[in-house]
Amino acid sequence: MSAGKSKIIYTLTDEAPLLATCAFLPIIRTFTGPAGVEIAESDISVAARVLAEFSDYLRDDQKVPDNLAELGRLTQDPDTNIIKLPNISASVAQLVACVKELQAKGYAIPDYPENPTTDEEKALKTRYGKCLGSAVNPVLREGNSDRRAPAAVKNYAKKHPHSMGEWKPWSQTHVAHMDHGDFYHGEKSLTLDKARDVKMELVTKSGKTIVLKPKVALKDGEIIDSMFMSKKALCDFYEKELEDCRQAGILFSLHVKATMMKVSHPIVFGHCVKIYYKEAFEKHGKLFDELGINVNNGMATLYEKIDTLPESKRDEIIRDLHACQEHRPRLAMVDSAKGITNFHSPNDIIVDASMPAMIRGGGKMWGADGKPYDCKAVMPESTFARIYQEMINFCKWHGNFDPKTMGTVPNVGLMAQKAEEYGSHDKTFEIAEAGIANIVDLATGEVLLSQNVEEGDIWRMCQVKDEPIRDWVKLAVTRARNSGMPAVFWLDPYRPHEAELIKKVEKYLKDHDTSGLEIHIMSQVRAMRFTLERVARGLDTISVTGNILRDYLTDLFPIMELGTSAKMLSIVPLMAGGGMYETGAGGSAPKHVQQLVEENHLRWDSLGEFLALAVSLEELGIKTGNAKAKLLAKTLDEATGKLLDENKSPSRRTGELDNRGSQFYLALYWAQALAAQSEDKDLATKFAPLAKSLAENEQKIVDELKAVQGKPVDIGGYYLADQAKVTAVMRPSATLNSLLQAASAA
Ligand SMILES: NC(=O)C1=CN([C@@H]2O[C@H](COP(=O)(O)OP(=O)(O)OC[C@H]3O[C@@H](n4cnc5c(N)ncnc54)[C@H](OP(=O)(O)O)[C@@H]3O)[C@@H](O)[C@H]2O)C=CC1
Ligand SMILES: O=C(O)CCC(=O)C(=O)O
Numbered sequence: 220m221s222a223g224k225s226k227i228i229y230t231l232t233d234e235a236p237l238l239a240t241c242a243f244l245p246i247i248r249t250f251t252g253p254a255g256v257e258i259a260e261s262d263i264s265v266a267a268r269v270l271a272e273f274s275d276y277l278r279d280d281q282k283v284p285d286n287l288a289e290l291g292r293l294t295q296d297p298d299t300n301i302i303k304l305p306n307i308s309a310s311v312a313q314l315v316a317c318v319k320e321l322q323a324k325g326y327a328i329p330d331y332p333e334n335p336t337t338d339e340e341k342a343l344k345t346r347y348g349k350c351l352g353s354a355v356n357p358v359l360r361e362g363n364s365d366r367r368a369p370a371a372v373k374n375y376a377k378k379h380p381h382s383m384g385e386w387k388p389w390s391q392t393h394v395a396h397m398d399h400g401d402f403y404h405g406e407k408s409l410t411l412d413k414a415r416d417v418k419m420e421l422v423t424k425s426g427k428t429i430v431l432k433p434k435v436a437l438k439d440g441e442i443i444d445s446m447f448m449s450k451k452a453l454c455d456f457y458e459k460e461l462e463d464c465r466q467a468g469i470l471f472s473l474h475v476k477a478t479m480m481k482v483s484h485p486i487v488f489g490h491c492v493k494i495y496y497k498e499a500f501e502k503h504g505k506l507f508d509e510l511g512i513n514v515n516n517g518m519a520t521l522y523e524k525i526d527t528l529p530e531s532k533r534d535e536i537i538r539d540l541h542a543c544q545e546h547r548p549r550l551a552m553v554d555s556a557k558g559i560t561n562f563h564s565p566n567d568i569i570v571d572a573s574m575p576a577m578i579r580g581g582g583k584m585w586g587a588d589g590k591p592y593d594c595k596a597v598m599p600e601s602t603f604a605r606i607y608q609e610m611i612n613f614c615k616w617h618g619n620f621d622p623k624t625m626g627t628v629p630n631v632g633l634m635a636q637k638a639e640e641y642g643s644h645d646k647t648f649e650i651a652e653a654g655i656a657n658i659v660d661l662a663t664g665e666v667l668l669s670q671n672v673e674e675g676d677i678w679r680m681c682q683v684k685d686e687p688i689r690d691w692v693k694l695a696v697t698r699a700r701n702s703g704m705p706a707v708f709w710l711d712p713y714r715p716h717e718a719e720l721i722k723k724v725e726k727y728l729k730d731h732d733t734s735g736l737e738i739h740i741m742s743q744v745r746a747m748r749f750t751l752e753r754v755a756r757g758l759d760t761i762s763v764t765g766n767i768l769r770d771y772l773t774d775l776f777p778i779m780e781l782g783t784s785a786k787m788l789s790i791v792p793l794m795a796g797g798g799m800y801e802t803g804a805g806g807s808a809p810k811h812v813q814q815l816v817e818e819n820h821l822r823w824d825s826l827g828e829f830l831a832l833a834v835s836l837e838e839l840g841i842k843t844g845n846a847k848a849k850l851l852a853k854t855l856d857e858a859t860g861k862l863l864d865e866n867k868s869p870s871r872r873t874g875e876l877d878n879r880g881s882q883f884y885l886a887l888y889w890a891q892a893l894a895a896q897s898e899d900k901d902l903a904t905k906f907a908p909l910a911k912s913l914a915e916n917e918q919k920i921v922d923e924l925k926a927v928q929g930k931p932v933d934i935g936g937y938y939l940a941d942q943a944k945v946t947a948v949m950r951p952s953a954t955l956n957s958l959l960q961a962a963s964a965a
């Protein structure tokens with residue numbers, strides 16, 4: 220594939236967004252065709268990525284191109300225009316399930332070797348590792364992030380406020396984080412004085428030198444950090460918090476981001492599970508090892524593997540696990556009906572979405588009895604956990620936020636070129652033996668940063684390049700100027716990494732005209748309080764943050780303001796000049812697929828996709844001088860505004876308008892907006908018949924879309940669904956299909 224001036228590359232991903240896209244693409248093409256805009260599909264689903272990685276195992280007719288690598292290259296082309304939908308960042312369990320499904324479909328790919336022993340198995344595991352966790356976004360995000368709620372969306376939320384749980388001052392809900400021994404406390408950071416190649420090595424107490432990462436090429440001006448989490452401090456922390464939680468009688472919940480932090484957070488998660496079930500792990504630890512159980516992947520794997528044991532042994536283990544629960548706090552549930560706890564899988568509770576959902580619900584999570592309870596939300600790393608406690612403090616004092624009146628908090632996030640922690644997984648290590656962990660200049664042998672580490676500690680190096688920082692500061696100033704809002708850099712001078720960033724921010728701000736702008740630099744907790752004081756007064760404030768807070772805040776504020784982050788406009792101006800338009804700020808909503816398969820109702824909201832498509836078309840129109848594309852963008856925005864006004868978003872309830880119905884209304888309003896405009900007679904004439912026929916058949920189409928609901932459907936797979944079956948399910952209205960086809964053919 221190549222970038223083309225009049226081409227939009229549309230990603231095909233997984234789960235709910237993929238289903239929605241199957242219905243939406245024929246609509247898009249009906250509209251973009253007459254403007255000469257090509258829509259090219261690029262499949263970057265987990266299944267496609269696995270097949271591309273294991274091409275050498277496949278028959279020629281089964282081989283697929285490595286689309287992700289290709290898109291990665293295209294991010295460097297100024298003509299590139301990509302619409303990127305949310306995709307699965309796979310856990311080990313998801314990857315294994317995907318491999319099994321592909322094998323069952325006749326793809327002779329190898330098994331995922333969970334516990335590799337031979338060199339061959341180790342090599343396979345490394346290859347599969349490329350498809351694990353957040354493997355897509357860091358490749359495509361070659362620009363910084365601009366996420367905001369467009370005015371129409373914000374106004375809709377004010378007019379139609381979603382429900383909010385009530386916060387009481389006496390709520391026991393709180394955040395627990397470490398106060399020593401975590402990544403924050405021992406961090407060291409420096410700005411490179413020149414380009415250098417470095418290695419990461421461990422000099423053990425027994426005198427061995429183990430090279431963990433042979434070479435990292437660093438650029439001049441780059442900021443690097445060395446930080447570690449002490450296993451001992453982490454385990455002591457869990458013991459203390461578990462006991463505190465038991466005494467308080469509230470639910471225990473653990474919130475990690477095992478997708479993005481795919482090396483460190485599964486380990487952090489695993490320690491918690493092992494401490495909760497300490498006695499059982501002490502008693503059966505050897506057997507668990509023999510069975511290849513790794514609870515870093517969740518208790519689900521343990522239950523699966525002990526199933527192979529004789530019944531008496533299995534029952535003994537289960538009894539011992541239950542005995543541990545007797546003197547531990549109750550766990551927050553992911554699905555109380557199915558008995559799935561917070562420890563089932565590290566990816567079931569993903570902090571960016573899970574903490575806002577809890578705060579929006581008045582500080583409650585679900586207990587095993589299906590009732591809501593106060594909870595202790597455990598996020599071991601104190602660096603960012605503190606923002607949530609600050610918001611909770613505010614809610615306890617102020618009461619819950621009011622979506623009718625609250626201000627908005629857009630975000631400008633430092634993200635480009637794998638910035639900060641989110642780019643560190645290839646430089647993150649679990650320490651095998653106590654010693655000194657050094658970052659060493661390869662040419663001179665000079666030790667740039669060093670840390671004393673113990674066995675089991677997690678040590679990592681993070682990087683952020685200078686050019687992305689300059690671009691981020693520029694984007695922040697531009698957004699502040701265009702919006703008239705104050706902009707706050709959430710930077711903590713007590714944290715070495717952020718102290719280095721502050722120096723650069725202060726310097727690069729001078730490159731811009733900031734007269735009349737209100738720009739602050741505040742530590743996270745102060746920035747949160749400052750922002751919330753304004754939010755409560757209906758005032759808007761841009762948060763300008765690093766990569767992790769970009770992720771956290773772009774779910775947190777939208778979920779309070781709009782009820783979901785799916786309605787966010789999410790733009791990534793690529794540094795090479797192209798554009799990537801993400802659809803919403805949330806994920807791929809696995810629960811929505813479950814509802815579709817069981818009841819043929821898809822509650823997924825494609826609003827983020829409508830917003831992204833409009834900016835993508837607008838940008839293409841500006842760059843290529845294509846007035847028709849610009850008009851498509853303008854009329855699409857009008858249609859989206861009308862969709863909100865007319866309340867035609869998908870409902871959660873089966874039998875009511877769902878994603879497919881909402882897309883129909885978008886097509887109707889878009890055709891009407893094009894027919895009504897007078898800027899381009901050609902397009903008006905072209906779309907008038909469609910506007911008329913869709914309007915005339917509105918009831919018939921809505922009835923056809925409703926009639927199919929309420930019964931299970933078969934989409935022929937999960938990771939690699941059957942295209943024909945998905946199309947049949949997602950396009951069930953013969954009337955709508957034929958009208959779109961007639962319009963495309965005209
Ligand atoms: N940009 C990306 O590629 C991202 C990918 N992910 C991946 O997505 C998967 C799921 O992650 P998870 O943490 O559960 O977060 P999700 O954002 O997928 O889901 C959380 C909840 O948010 C609501 N939601 C999100 N998007 C929509 C939408 N468009 N329409 C309606 N409701 C929506 C749903 O609520 P309800 O169930 O109440 O309807 C959903 O269950 C993981 O594999 C994760 O790695 C996560 C974040 C970003
Ligand atoms: O890539 C991922 O796994 C998640 C991305 C994400 O949550 C975000 O960017 O908001």
Ligand SMILES: [Mg+2]
Pocket residue numbers: 571770771774804805
């Ligand atoms: Mg996120």
